[in-house]
Each structure stands twice: as C-alpha cells, then as structure tokens.
Amino acid sequence: MSLTAEAPALDMAGAEAFAENVGGVLNSGAVAVMLSIGHRLGLFDVLAALPPSTSAAIAERAELSERYVREWLAVMVMGGIVTYNPAAKTYDLPAEHAACLTREAPLGNLAVYAQAIALIGQMQERLLACFETGEGLAYGDYPCFHQFMAEDSGQTVVPQLFDVVLPLVEGIAERMEIGIDVLDAGCGRGLALIEMAKRFPNSRFTGYDLCADAIEFANETARKAGLANVRFEQRDLTGYGEKSRFDFITTFDAVHDQKDPQALIGGLRGALKPGGVYLMQDIGGSAKLENNHDFPMAGFLYAISCAHCTTVSLGQGGLGLGTMWGWETAKGMLEAAGFRSVERLVLPHDPMNVWFVARV
Known part of the structure; x- marks a missing residue:
C-alpha cells in the first residue's frame, strides 16, 4: 500500500487554456510599453x-526616424x-x-498610465533587491515620476477642480472668494494649487512636497504665471505639527504611500483652524483583497503598489500600506484623527477614486 498521496491528474485542456491566457498577458504588456513610447513621442x-498615412508621412510629421516609427506602428497594428x-x-x-489615447482625449488619456508599466520595467533590478532585503526605495529613485503624476493630476483633478471637486465641500469656493488659507499636502508639481490661486486671488495658498524637483517645478510655474498668493516648500511631513494655520487642506492621491498615514492625517487635522475642512482624494479600492476582483484596473493598481507606493513607504521606514490600503482604512484613520464628521463620496464618472470631506 502506498504511503504517499498521488499527484492529481493534470487537466491538460485547462493548462493549455491558462498558458494561452499568460501569452495574452505578455503580449498586452509589450503593447503597453509601446503605448508609453507613443505617448511620450x-x-x-x-x-x-x-x-x-504611410509610415514615412507619420514619421515626417512627428519629426522622428521612419524605421523606428514603422516598427512601432507594427506593434500598434498587432495590438x-x-x-x-x-x-x-x-x-x-x-x-x-x-x-482615450491623445492629449485631448474626451475619455481621458489612458496612454498616460502606460508610462507606469514602462517605469516598473526600469525599476526591476532594484525591486529584485527589495524583495530580498525587505528594504524600500526613495521617491527620487524613480525616473520621471513627478512628470507622470502631474499628467495624471492634469486630467483627473485639474479639469474638474471647479465644477466637480471643490463643490464636494459645500461653501468652500465662496470662502476662497473672500480669502482663506489653503494647504495642499503632497502637492507634487502644484498644478491644482496653481489653478486655485489663479481663480481665488484673495486667498493664500501653500504647497508642501518631499521632492525638491517637484517643488522647483511648481515655484517656477507659479513665477511664470505671476502669482503672488501661492508658495511651494520642500518639506518632509513626517511629524508634521503646525497648529490652527489653515482653513482648507487638500491631498490628492498622496496619503497612502506616506511613512505613517495615520500620523500625517492627525497632523493635518491639527493644522486646521476651527471650522476647517480637509478634502482627501485617494484610491477607492477595498482593504480586503477579495472585494477588488471587479474594481477598475485592480491588477494594475496592485502592481503600482508593489513597485512604488509600498516601496517608498518602506524606504522611509514606514508601514508600507500600499496603493490598495482601502477606503475602509482611510475612513477609519480620519475618524481616529478626531474629525467631527467624515463623509465618503464616489463620483459616478470616476469609480477608481474615493473622496472624503472631513470637518473639524
């Protein structure tokens, strides 16, 4: 009598179907990298x-090499x-x-996000080391990261800032018309804050970000726009402790990858004046893996989390909660920070993000 369990019989049809699926994943991944190149060029x-048009005419209009353009076009045709x-x-x-592929795309430019696939490829060797050591990386280790995030913000936040985003906070536009103090924490290149500074000249706007290159870009953009009511400062928000300074604070997709999100939210709560409001946008997935099967682009978001958001948090000695830390986690942290009320909102046209309006 055998004392070992027999290996289950291989379902060859199922194995072949899965292999075909993996082949499709590889093909799509290659096309995605070429999408990034097409967008950048x-x-x-x-x-x-x-x-x-012919490849020669396309290359001439784009001022690029015809041979490379022709090979790129072949990928696009096969894709x-x-x-x-x-x-x-x-x-x-x-x-x-x-x-959904041009800079003026009415559905939003999805080619912007193909850059993230290419970025993961560039970071592969360093990520392999992270898997072995458990350590993380710094924001500055990622090439062109702030350019990518600025493009993302430029089509998901800035275009709908005045018609959709600010109206989520009842009365805030009217208060900014009169004149209040506003902070954008983790402001990146400052696109949203600059647009608010243009619209509301009576208010005073401040942007903090950890990365010097982003702050330099933001300050130069504000200078060229002739704005005297906005300033940007490189600042590590770890242990942030300003008290009762701002009337309105925003964060756009900036909390989940922090060293200590709970401490940051608590610091932002303390920086609000009485009657102040915090508007927080973040990824709207669930903290429970099993709830995200139908969440838009969940695999993509977990990949970004593994390659960047978890990694930069761990690189700061942080918790590494990741991109898909979950709206439940975010809501719990806002409530634990002592906000008087916390309202969760999901916009019908944007199921990927969640918005919280938290009031002091």
Missing part, C-alpha cells in the same frame, strides 16, 4: 491629426490600436481609439 496626437491598409500601406488611428 506624441505619436498618437500625430496619428489623430492625419488621414490614413488592435492602429488599423493598416496593406494595399495603400497606410496606417490610421480610428477616432474611437483616439478618444
């Missing part, structure tokens, strides 16, 4: 502006993004595809 914008007419040897980006 402006090729989707060129294609959208041209009628069906179902660009169509190809073999008789005329012309390529075309259908309007329905351009609607």
Whole structure:
C-alpha cells in the first residue's frame, strides 16, 4: 500500500487554456510599453491629426526616424490600436481609439498610465533587491515620476477642480472668494494649487512636497504665471505639527504611500483652524483583497503598489500600506484623527477614486 498521496491528474485542456491566457498577458504588456513610447513621442496626437498615412508621412510629421516609427506602428497594428491598409500601406488611428489615447482625449488619456508599466520595467533590478532585503526605495529613485503624476493630476483633478471637486465641500469656493488659507499636502508639481490661486486671488495658498524637483517645478510655474498668493516648500511631513494655520487642506492621491498615514492625517487635522475642512482624494479600492476582483484596473493598481507606493513607504521606514490600503482604512484613520464628521463620496464618472470631506 502506498504511503504517499498521488499527484492529481493534470487537466491538460485547462493548462493549455491558462498558458494561452499568460501569452495574452505578455503580449498586452509589450503593447503597453509601446503605448508609453507613443505617448511620450506624441505619436498618437500625430496619428489623430492625419488621414490614413504611410509610415514615412507619420514619421515626417512627428519629426522622428521612419524605421523606428514603422516598427512601432507594427506593434500598434498587432495590438488592435492602429488599423493598416496593406494595399495603400497606410496606417490610421480610428477616432474611437483616439478618444482615450491623445492629449485631448474626451475619455481621458489612458496612454498616460502606460508610462507606469514602462517605469516598473526600469525599476526591476532594484525591486529584485527589495524583495530580498525587505528594504524600500526613495521617491527620487524613480525616473520621471513627478512628470507622470502631474499628467495624471492634469486630467483627473485639474479639469474638474471647479465644477466637480471643490463643490464636494459645500461653501468652500465662496470662502476662497473672500480669502482663506489653503494647504495642499503632497502637492507634487502644484498644478491644482496653481489653478486655485489663479481663480481665488484673495486667498493664500501653500504647497508642501518631499521632492525638491517637484517643488522647483511648481515655484517656477507659479513665477511664470505671476502669482503672488501661492508658495511651494520642500518639506518632509513626517511629524508634521503646525497648529490652527489653515482653513482648507487638500491631498490628492498622496496619503497612502506616506511613512505613517495615520500620523500625517492627525497632523493635518491639527493644522486646521476651527471650522476647517480637509478634502482627501485617494484610491477607492477595498482593504480586503477579495472585494477588488471587479474594481477598475485592480491588477494594475496592485502592481503600482508593489513597485512604488509600498516601496517608498518602506524606504522611509514606514508601514508600507500600499496603493490598495482601502477606503475602509482611510475612513477609519480620519475618524481616529478626531474629525467631527467624515463623509465618503464616489463620483459616478470616476469609480477608481474615493473622496472624503472631513470637518473639524
């Protein structure tokens, strides 16, 4: 009688189906990297502006090498993004595809996020070491990170800032018209704060961010705009302890990757004057893995978390909660910080993010 359990019989059909699925994942990943290259080079914008054209005409308009453009176009054709007419040897980006791939895309430019896939590839060797040591990395270790985040903010926050975002906080626009003190913590390149400073000249705006390159960019942008009511400062918000200084504080996708999110939220709570309001945007996934199967782009977000958000938190000696720390976690931290009321909002057109309005 055998004393060991027999290995289960291999379901060959199931194995082959899974292998085909993995092949599709690899193919899509390669196309995603090429999406990033096309976005960075402006090729989707060129294609959208041209009628069906040859690779030579496309390359000439984009001021790029024809041979490289032709090979890139082949990837786009195989990926179902660009169509190809073999008789005329012309390529075309259908309007329905351009609607989510150009800088003026009405559905938002998804090619922006392809840059994250390329970035993960660039960070692979350093991430391998992190897996072995358990250590993390610094924000500055990631090339072009603030450019990517500024593009993200430029299409998810800034365009809807005055019509959608600020109206989430009842009466805040009217208060800014009169004149109040506003902080954006983790402001990056400061795009949202600069737009608010332009709209509300009677208010005073401050932006803090850990990264010197982002702050330098923000200050230069504000200077060129001639804004005297906004300032940006490089600042590590670990142990942040200003008291009763601001009437309104915002964070846009900036809390989950901090060293100690609970301490930061508590610090922001203390920095609000009586009657002050904190508006917090973050990723709206659940803290429970099993709840995220149907969450938009959940695999992508967990990958970003593994490659960046968890990693930079651990690199600061932090908790490493990650991108998908969960709206439940965020809400619990806001309540633990002692806000008088905490309101959770999800916008119908943007199921990926969650917004909290927390009042002192």
